[in-house]
Amino acid sequence: MSDGMDGTLWMYGMLALTTFPPLVPNAALIASAGALAEAGDLSLILVLLVVAGSALAGDAAVYGLGRIGSRRAHAWLDRTPRRKAALTWTADRIHAHGLPFVIGVRFVPSGRLIGGLTAALVRYGAPRYLLGAGIAEAVWASYSVALGYWGGSALGSTWSAMLIGWGVSLVVAGVAQLLSRAARPARGGGLSATGRDGPGGVTPTP
Template sequence: MDGVVDFLHTAVTSPWFYLALFAVAALDGFFPVVPSESMVITAGVYAASGRPEPVLVVVLAALGAFTGDHVAYLIGRGSGGRLTRSLRPGTRRHAAFGWARRTMDERGGLILVVARYVPGGRTAVTMTMGVIRYPLRSFTPFAAIAAVSWAVYGTLLGYLGGVAFEDDPIKGVAVGLGLALAVTGVVEGVRFLRHRRARGGAAASGGEGAEAPETSGTPV
């Protein structure tokens, strides 16, 4: 355990850590198996002792997330033309695409901000917004809000754990990750209950069209 603590301390306090944090946060925007949130929380834990600088952690994590979201958007936009040409009117995929376009037009900014806190959801939403050609001038400011709020959130969770367990950073990281998992669980629980309620309402009214297409949660 002492070896793990020493390794983490050496890695997180290195000047190269800021570059690594930016790169991982950017990569996570379009390759969502990279643990960017865990890295931000760990940085926040050690920032409680002054190194790394908490402000720089927030700035680099936010810049990385902002960059990664735009890469995912551009990937979706680049593949959108081929996808839309292959959609046949009257098919399920065509209906899902139409639903996604209408939903993003109405609540695209809010969905983008909320999705940043859902593992995997951020990539699905940003790519879908690219596919449906959601205006970049509208996408960019909301992507900035999502990235900054996410970076502050992750750093703060870690910082609280670092303050609570100043002499045991491993416990601080565990507390930060536990809080993040709890928040994710609450978000997913609310989403599940809302989806279940919507399904129940649609069944009660007998309106099959009231339910959103099943493919709405992923890039279409």
């Protein structure tokens, strides 16, 4: 009984540790947790809470670091042309669309990191950012865990659920990348952090 409980706690701990930081691929682990929940070895509700909650905590940490170290965050984002373009593109859309974009950017590759840092740099309100991030993480956690849950049920195999989780994650990431490229403005345009028309780029607010 103790060994089973230790194994369960270990799985929840691994889910939290790999979901909290952005840019850590753990789709297979989440799919496995969903399959184990379907088999009765884990609690489905607890898996969802751990995955969504740790992801939201990670988003809050990224936002907080961006607010505390705005100059360092801006310097990091400004270090390469690709990051600089992503910063300007994200800032433009946060100003233009607000909460809906905060929700949607989570599903763009590197969206948790770039979106959180940019929202902090342009001083997008913390309550609104956390609301949008919370909605996004709830949606993401639901379909990510469901892939493993229903995949394990239909195919009777945790490994099959893991492969499904990886495959769908890659498809979602690919579609999001195509949409972000199609929506990216022409080089040289953009809004400043104040929302006024400017030559591009974002100036951190002190």
